[in-house]
Amino acid sequence: MAEITRQARGTPEDAPGAPVVAVRNASKVFELGGGQTMVALKDINLEVQANEFISLTGPSGCGKSTLLRLIADLLEPTSGDLLVNGKPPRQARLDRDYGFVFQAATLYEWRTVAHNVQLPLEVMGYSPARRAQRAREMLRLVELEQFARHYPWQLSGGMQQRVAIARALAFQPALLLMDEPFGALDEFTRERMNMELLKIWDQTGGTVIFVTHSIAEAVFLSNRVVVMSPRPGQITKVIDIDLPRPRNFETREDPRFFTAVTDVRESLREAYGA
Amino acid sequence: MISASAASANTTTPHGRRALERLRFYLPTVLVAALLLVAWEVAVRFLGIREFLLPKPTSIVQALVDQWPILTSKALSTLRSALGGFALGVGLGLLVALITARWVTLRQAMLPFAIAANSVPIVAFSPILFNWFGPSNPFSWMVIVAVIVFFPVMINAVRGLTLVNPRALELMRSYAASDFKVLVALRIPNALPFVFSALRVATVLSMIGAVVADFFGVDRLTIGKYITQESAAFRFANTWAAILLVSLVGIVFYWLIALIERVAMPWHISVRAQDH
Ligand SMILES: Nc1ncnc2c1ncn2[C@@H]1O[C@H](COP(=O)(O)OP(=O)(O)O)[C@@H](O)[C@H]1O
Ligand SMILES: [Mg+2]
Numbered sequence: 001m002a003e004i005t006r007q008a009r010g011t012p013e014d015a016p017g018a019p020v021v022a023v024r025n026a027s028k029v030f031e032l033g034g035g036q037t038m039v040a041l042k043d044i045n046l047e048v049q050a051n052e053f054i055s056l057t058g059p060s061g062c063g064k065s066t067l068l069r070l071i072a073d074l075l076e077p078t079s080g081d082l083l084v085n086g087k088p089p090r091q092a093r094l095d096r097d098y099g100f101v102f103q104a105a106t107l108y109e110w111r112t113v114a115h116n117v118q119l120p121l122e123v124m125g126y127s128p129a130r131r132a133q134r135a136r137e138m139l140r141l142v143e144l145e146q147f148a149r150h151y152p153w154q155l156s157g158g159m160q161q162r163v164a165i166a167r168a169l170a171f172q173p174a175l176l177l178m179d180e181p182f183g184a185l186d187e188f189t190r191e192r193m194n195m196e197l198l199k200i201w202d203q204t205g206g207t208v209i210f211v212t213h214s215i216a217e218a219v220f221l222s223n224r225v226v227v228m229s230p231r232p233g234q235i236t237k238v239i240d241i242d243l244p245r246p247r248n249f250e251t252r253e254d255p256r257f258f259t260a261v262t263d264v265r266e267s268l269r270e271a272y273g274a
Numbered sequence: 275m276i277s278a279s280a281a282s283a284n285t286t287t288p289h290g291r292r293a294l295e296r297l298r299f300y301l302p303t304v305l306v307a308a309l310l311l312v313a314w315e316v317a318v319r320f321l322g323i324r325e326f327l328l329p330k331p332t333s334i335v336q337a338l339v340d341q342w343p344i345l346t347s348k349a350l351s352t353l354r355s356a357l358g359g360f361a362l363g364v365g366l367g368l369l370v371a372l373i374t375a376r377w378v379t380l381r382q383a384m385l386p387f388a389i390a391a392n393s394v395p396i397v398a399f400s401p402i403l404f405n406w407f408g409p410s411n412p413f414s415w416m417v418i419v420a421v422i423v424f425f426p427v428m429i430n431a432v433r434g435l436t437l438v439n440p441r442a443l444e445l446m447r448s449y450a451a452s453d454f455k456v457l458v459a460l461r462i463p464n465a466l467p468f469v470f471s472a473l474r475v476a477t478v479l480s481m482i483g484a485v486v487a488d489f490f491g492v493d494r495l496t497i498g499k500y501i502t503q504e505s506a507a508f509r510f511a512n513t514w515a516a517i518l519l520v521s522l523v524g525i526v527f528y529w530l531i532a533l534i535e536r537v538a539m540p541w542h543i544s545v546r547a548q549d550h
Contacts, residue, residue, distance in 0.1 A: 074444050093450055100448045106441040110463045110541045122459065123449040151541045 018086055020175055020207045021048040021071055026080030028066050028233075040066045042232035044080070049176075053201065053208045055218035056226045057264065058271060063233025064211040068179050072211065074101055084175070096124060098175040100167030103183045105160035107152040107167075114139065114148040117167045124171055138166035141200055156183075158189040162196070169204060176208045182217070191252075194220055198247055215268070219260045220247060227264060229271030237267040329511040332460040337515035345497070349519050352497040353410065356527070358486035359419020360476060367427030368469070375435035375461065376453075385432075392425040397483070400490040409492045418490075419483035423476040430472035434465025467542050477531050481524040513528065 020200065023138050028041040041063040050053050056064045069075040070082055073089035084092035099120075109115045117135040126134070139145045142162040150161055161181055168176060182190045194217060201208060212218050218225045219241055227237040243251055251257055311331050317323060318330045325333060338345065374381035400418050407414040438461060446456045488498020497516050504512040535544075 043367050072448060074447060093448065096348075098448070100445070102441050104441060106439065106445055108442065108460070108463065110466070110539060119445075119459065120449045123451045124444070153541070153543075153546070244513060 019047040019083075020050050020052075020085060021046070022081075022083040023047070023067070023071070024081045026067075026070060026077045026082055028070060028075065036048045039232035041070070041077075042234050044233075044235060046238075047208060047237065048207060050207055051205060052224065053210065054224045054226060055210045055212055055222040056228060057212055057215065057218045058233075058236075058268065059230055060213060061233075062228040062230035062253040062271075064213075064228060065179050066233065067228075068177050068209060068211055072098060072177050074100075078218070096171060097173060098177050098244065099171070099173040101161075101164050101168045101176070101181045103165040103180040105152070105157075107160055107163055109152050111152075112148065112210070113144065113150050113152070113155070113163050116152065116163055117170050119167060120171050122201070126171075134170050135166075138170050138172070138203065139163075139245075141169070141203065142166045158185055158193060160270040161185065161193065165197070165200065172204070174206045176206060178208065180213070181210075183214075190214070190217065193236050194246065196235030197221065198245075203244065215261055215264045216252070219243075219257060219264060220251060225260075225264050227267040227271055236271045239263050239267060292313045315516075326508045326510050329514055333511045334514040337509075337511040338518060341512055341515055345367035345500070345519050348497045348500050349516075351495055352481075352488055353413035353521065353523055353527075354450060355487060355496075356419055356480040358412070358416035359483060360423055360480040361421030362416055363480070364427050364473065364476060365462055367424045367472075371428050371431030371435060371465075372457075375432050376457075381432065381436075388425065388428065391402060392429075397422070397486050400487060404490055409500050410494060412494075415484060415487040415491060415494075418487040419480045422479050422483040426475050426479070427469065427472045430468040431465055434468030435461045437468075438464050466539050467544065468533070470539070471506075473531050474528060477527040478524055481520060482525065485520060514526055 001228055023044050023046040026041060026044045027039070030038040032038055044063075044067060046067075050064060054066060058064060066075060070077050071084060071089060073093040082089050083099050085095075087095070087097075106121065107113075110238045111119065114132075114135045117138050118131040121131040121134055136145065136176070139148055142165055144159060144162055144166070147155060147159065147163075152163070155163065161184075165181070168178075198221065208221075210221060211219070222241050225239045225241060226235055227239065228234065229236045239260070243254060243256055243260065295338070302509050314328075315331050318325075318328055329337075374384055397418075399421065402416050403421070407417055435457075441461055442464075443456070446460055449458070485498045485501075488494070488496035489502060491499075497520055501513050501516050504516065535542075
């Protein structure tokens with residue numbers, strides 16, 4: 001097994017400047033029963049650069065999850081091309097190039113917190129000693145070391161989601177795909193989780209594609225916000241967020257924060273076709 | 275940071291209080307049972323109900339004491355059939371479940387037959403099974419029990435292996451996990467609660483199956499034969515004593531499985547709920 005360093009592996013250092021994710025003219029049509037179809041995504045073009053934090057936002061049903069699933073090879077496009085680290089998504093998945101975090105933490109209820117974090121390492125054939133060590137490191141990263149032996153039901157929703165993040169990062173993927181990871185949390189917990197996520201990202205590096213329908217969350221976290229519109233799912237605008245990093249509680253009071261939030265909100269309004 | 279005590283507070287209650295709560299929980303049941311037994315005793319004594327219709331509780335206990343050595347040796351023989359058949363039926367049920375859960379088309383082809391076969395009163399096959407394996411062969415008893423136990427175990431195990439959270443499966447797919455890994459790390463743990471509830475049912479079914487097999491089999495010193503003989507001789511106190519003993523054995527068997535369940539899946543909601 002290749003040596004795994006602190007710096008996330010799989011970054012396309014061999015091809016400098018090449019995007020981590022490239023989506024070209026991708027469409028996804030779902031077959032509904034009775035000969036009916038549903039165009040979930042139409043002609044999507046998107047490039048995500050290494051070490052970018054990018055958010056997909058838009059009204060529910062605009063195809064955010066579908067786009068993320070195409071990148072993760074959990075779905076296949078009806079037409080168009082996708083490349084992840086320069087490879088077809090299937091190959092990227094087989095190479096374990098990305099970690100995925102769902103809206104529901106999806107912890108295995110029969111496993112303790114530590115063993116949940118070890119799950120991907122187990123699947124990928126790490127030695128037990130290495131697994132235990134990685135799990136400890138990851139739980140320290142999300143500040144849940146003292147809950148290692150707890151079962152998921154003993155944790156709050158926010159803590160469960162932190163375990164899910166630790167699990168996704170355990171094998172140090174260079175790309176993190178997150179589908180509304182904090183969507184089920186209350187506003188207060190969500191803001192704290194946003195801070196923690198940025199802190200974690202500071203330490204791990206890598207590329208993050210983050211789905212959210214919270215405008216403030218998208219602006220606070222991202223370098224770029226991708227605004228999508230439904231029926232059919234399309235990208236209507238990509239907005240650069242040039243807020244300084246590191247971002248913290250003061251960021252939310254920065255006038256530039258309000259400007260960016262307003263930008264995204266107006267783009268969304270246009271997306272609705274008002 | 276959320277405090278550690280919030281998550282662990284519910285795991286520690288003082289031992290004494292817990293015992294008291296337990297007592298409070300079971301007290302009504304015990305009282306009702308005691309009341310019923312006293313009413314039964316009084317009714318038989320003072321309403322002149324004849325003993326061969328309904329023996330007094332005290333007569334039944336007396337019979338249990340008097341017949342203890344005979345009863346226990348016969349109950350042991352029946353228990354052997356139940357346990358052997360249980361192991362055989364559960365083993366086969368799990369094996370078939372694993373095979374059919376893996377090959378979807380095979381499952382879809384077989385399940386209707388399994389359900390149809392399950393709706394046949396399988397006890398009625400006992401004479402045929404004794405004919406096949408020998409009327410005094412202990413294996414015949416076990417086969418009858420196994421046939422009864424097989425279906426609930428198999429059907430529940432298939433459900434547990436296949437009714438998996440789609441997100442949990444996608445997670446495995448995102449790790450590029452092999453089918454075998456998915457089976458071991460996800461499907462089998464997911465099936466445990468289903469399998470254990472089937473096993474609880476199977477304990478009771480295996481005792482019933484064993485006693486019914488006793489009725490049809492020949493030449494064995496079994497509790498089922500004892501029940502028919504004592505009934506024919508109008509010694510109904512002995513019959514009741516035998517039934518009481520078989521029931522107690524069945525209850526112990528059931529609790530044994532429930533205990534294993536608690537140890538095997540401390541995380542499950544059924545186990546959590548019992549921790550009051
Ligand atoms: N497996 C599927 N089968 C049929 N339709 C689907 C499926 N998945 C998503 N859709 C439809 O595609 C559209 C986009 O869905 P989704 O990507 O989940 O939207 P979002 O995540 O932005 O809310 C929705 O209209 C949804 O109903
Ligand atoms: Mg979604």
